[in-house]
Amino acid sequence: MFFYSFKNGLTTAAIDNNGPISHLVLAFRAGSRYENAQIRRGLSLVWSSGSSGSKVWSFASRDVFGVSLSVPRDQAPLALSILGHVTAQPAFKPWELQDVVPTLHADRDYRNPIDIAIEDAHRAAFRTGSLANSLYAARHDIGNIKSSALVDFAAKQFVTGNGVLVGVNVDAEQLEYYGSSNAPINHGPAASFVPSPYVGGDWRRSAASSNTTSVVFAGLGAGSADFDRLAVQAVLLESLNRACRSLQKNSSGVTFSAQPVQFVYEGAGLVGIQMTASGNGHKDVVGDLVSKTISTVKNAKFDKIEELRRAVANNIKSKEECSQTTAVKTAVDVLSSSADSEALPRAISKVRAEDVKAALAGWLKKPSLSAYGSIANVPYVDQI
Missing domain, CATH: 3.30.830.10 (Metalloenzyme, LuxS/M16 peptidase-like)
Structure with missing residues (x-):
């Protein structure tokens, strides 16, 4: 594994198993624990639903939000460009948010009881701490989350100090070159880690x-x-x-x-x-x-x-x-x-x-x- 940390705070990590498929991930410290009281009601679900697809998919936890892209190895340079623009500079246009509203309602309805119990276990364990923040939007908030709130959150969290670019079956020099000169990621410091006390x-x-x-x-x-x-x-x-x-x-x-x-x-x-x-x-x-x-x-x-x-x-x-x-x-x-x-x-x-x-x-x-x-x-x- 090859790591490289740039002066702007962005880190790249390359692993080459000589496989035919390249797997690229761009991720940020932008999980639900970093949502403040005004936007705490589940923005992660908006991103997750809007970014999913057969070869491009997103993932979110209370710590991290990221997008993964898998392509044939010879298409990795183009895929890097796509990944950077889709993830690091999301537009969050109002009409785009309206398009995913039906999906968000469906996602909530398809949660099974254990998903709900797991979310509630975090609430019981951490109460009002950052790890109690839900990954899911409240039903009454779906359709009411403003694009401006998403843009502001992304501008604060989707920055170099919070980011990592990972490539598996990608040339390390190619990844470093993109990270140093071409990645369309706004410069900014790492987010401050706020402990979440365990209560029970x-x-x-x-x-x-x-x-x-x-x-x-x-x-x-x-x-x-x-x-x-x-x-x-x-x-x-x-x-x-x-x-x-x-x-x-x-x-x-x-x-x-x-x-x-x-x-x-x-x-x-x-x-x-x-x-x-x-x-x-x-x-x-x-x-x-x-x-x-x-x-x-x-x-x-x-x-x-x-x-x-x-x-x-x-x-x-x-x-x-x-x-x-x-x-x-x-x-x-x-x-x-x-x-x-x-x-x-x-x-x-x-x-x-x-x-x-x-x-x-x-x-x-x-x-x-x-x-x-x-x-x-x-x-x-x-x-x-």
Whole structure:
């Protein structure tokens, strides 16, 4: 991997696997955590819907917004130009925003209960902090977000100090030349990172007509640059993934599933279990299923630590085989100052069973719980 940081603040990263398809990513520190109180209601969804396509697609998190473009390798120079103009200098014309209004309503309607529970878990965990900002526009704001607000936000966030240009299967000199002289990115300093304190607690929403109830039980997780904690967290999640397999249920008209999840951001994150119960009779048993799952988490064993470490290391290697995934991950890592690709594998090799036990105890000390659906029988945090 070749890095180059220009005086204007822009960073380029090139990885050449000698593949026939080039994958380009231009990303900025412009996730929902950087929205202020006036534009907090989900601008990320506007960009995500407007930029998606078969070969050009966008991605957004609470930390980062970016656009990815995949083309045949010999078309990379032209693709760089397109990517720069589409991403770094969006017009946000009023009629363009009106064109995506139907898509935004459809996107909201197609959210499933677990998507809502995950958003609410962030609200419970971080409350009014920047990481509580939603990725989705409120229904009453769709069609009312002004183009001027988007233009102002882009002018502030889509600047060189906030940006990274990543190319996989692209010549490094070509990427550097474009970044230094041709990229149409406004100059500006990096955004100030504002910590989002973890609080914890409950966030519950009833949807009595829903035939599905989703619950997220989580605690404070590692930040993106804390490799030691991320390594321990990865081993913890692998162990919990194995434990959750025994909790799957599909009988008596009720389907239940549980799986570990993590959300990693700059400075902090969430780690926990997401659970979904569905079926006509699920509302009567969902509370017991959630309690049983959390009890299993609390009593997790880590006696096969070497096997867990190997599994985690293999998972990391398998993900690196996808060039497009590598391009996006590299962009996110650079913007969070965690671009050392070997740091996490090194830390994983040193994880001990007692480290994982301590991490689990820390998570359980002050948990958060969100629930969406038939929530009457779902326990509160202080009942667990």
